[in-house]
Amino acid sequence: MSPQINFEEQFQAKVDAEIKIEPKDWMPDAYRKTLIRQISQHAHSEIVGMLPEGNWLTRAPSLKRKATLLAKIQDEAGHGLYLYSACETLGITRLQTIEDLLSGKAKYSSIFNYPSLSWADMGAIGWLVDGAAIMNQVALCRTSYGPYARAMVRICKEESFHQRQGYEIMMVLSKGSAAQKEMAQDALNRWWWPALMMFGPTDSESSNTEQSMKWKIKRHTNDELRQKFIDASIPQVNYLGLTVPDKDLKWNEERGHYDFGEIDWEEFWNVVKGNGICNKARLKARREAHEQGAWVREAAAAYAEKRASRVNEKVA
Numbered sequence: 001m002s003p004q005i006n007f008e009e010q011f012q013a014k015v016d017a018e019i020k021i022e023p024k025d026w027m028p029d030a031y032r033k034t035l036i037r038q039i040s041q042h043a044h045s046e047i048v049g050m051l052p053e054g055n056w057l058t059r060a061p062s063l064k065r066k067a068t069l070l071a072k073i074q075d076e077a078g079h080g081l082y083l084y085s086a087c088e089t090l091g092i093t094r095l096q097t098i099e100d101l102l103s104g105k106a107k108y109s110s111i112f113n114y115p116s117l118s119w120a121d122m123g124a125i126g127w128l129v130d131g132a133a134i135m136n137q138v139a140l141c142r143t144s145y146g147p148y149a150r151a152m153v154r155i156c157k158e159e160s161f162h163q164r165q166g167y168e169i170m171m172v173l174s175k176g177s178a179a180q181k182e183m184a185q186d187a188l189n190r191w192w193w194p195a196l197m198m199f200g201p202t203d204s205e206s207s208n209t210e211q212s213m214k215w216k217i218k219r220h221t222n223d224e225l226r227q228k229f230i231d232a233s234i235p236q237v238n239y240l241g242l243t244v245p246d247k248d249l250k251w252n253e254e255r256g257h258y259d260f261g262e263i264d265w266e267e268f269w270n271v272v273k274g275n276g277i278c279n280k281a282r283l284k285a286r287r288e289a290h291e292q293g294a295w296v297r298e299a300a301a302a303y304a305e306k307r308a309s310r311v312n313e314k315v316a
């Protein structure tokens, strides 16, 4: 038996025994590569995900709503930072991951390529988008890579608050005037299907799921999580007195789950390939932010260098 195979077996045995893999542990190259891909895409999603909500900061209907939305968006920036840090423990620099986003090489969640057209979208995003994110990320608190799992615990706590604030916006609108209720329904109509797409392609089309499940990077398949999300969301939709834009949605007594209509996978892949409504605008905004932030990075690096040279002088 070659020593390499031995390492792989020991690695898998650790994963099977639910022992976390830590940065300095031996890991297969493909495990490292998959984690860098998934964690960096996740980090990019958090950062690009700030843009649709940022669009409504100056138009929030009250000071309280504005303060809450601002706090939520700042949380997303924090999530991005924890995730970029987790990614760096795998041997890639933050700058490299960000350059991959800006060049269009790295993906980020399809959902953030849809426009936020009304205030009700802030409700729908918090409720459905953060809701779908939590459904996926609670499971990731048990992912096999230690730094990723630990980052997820805090992220999930904050996402729960985000989900509640979104649902509360939807409750106020759906119990408000006819125009407000219509606005809430319109937001639900536009965000429902893209939210279901967040979970990724069906299991049969998912190139990474089988291996990622074996390595316990993923703890549930895309379809399992999507179904759980639908089952949890429909009672919330009913409570709001709204309806989902799916004529095939029906409770299936035998399965103990909701049946639902066919997702438009052509639309999904089109968005993933960069041809969604907002893909170009999102990347343009991130590129401009990166360019305009160059002086901050340079100043921080110069300051760090100055401090380090002072410490070295003292030691000498």
Ligand code: FAQ
Binding pocket: 037, 038, 041, 042, 043, 045, 046, 049, 050, 076, 107, 108, 109, 110, 111, 125, 129, 130, 133, 136, 197, 198, 199, 200, 201, 205, 206, 207, 208, 209, 212, 218, 222, 272
């Ligand atoms: N969009 O083989 P799979 C948030 C790609 S955070 C774009 O199934 P995997 C917080 C996939 O990368 C939301 N691309 O892939 C927030 C792969 O391509 P690749 C983000 C997608 O990785 C809220 C290919 O399709 N959450 O919302 C998407 O095993 C509000 C084949 O797919 C995470 O990233 C998609 N939706 O499973 C912020 C959670 N789905 O890379 C602001 C962590 C799939 O091979 C405001 N990530 N693709 O070229 C995951 O759990 C997984 O990566 C999945 C995809 C489940 C997203």
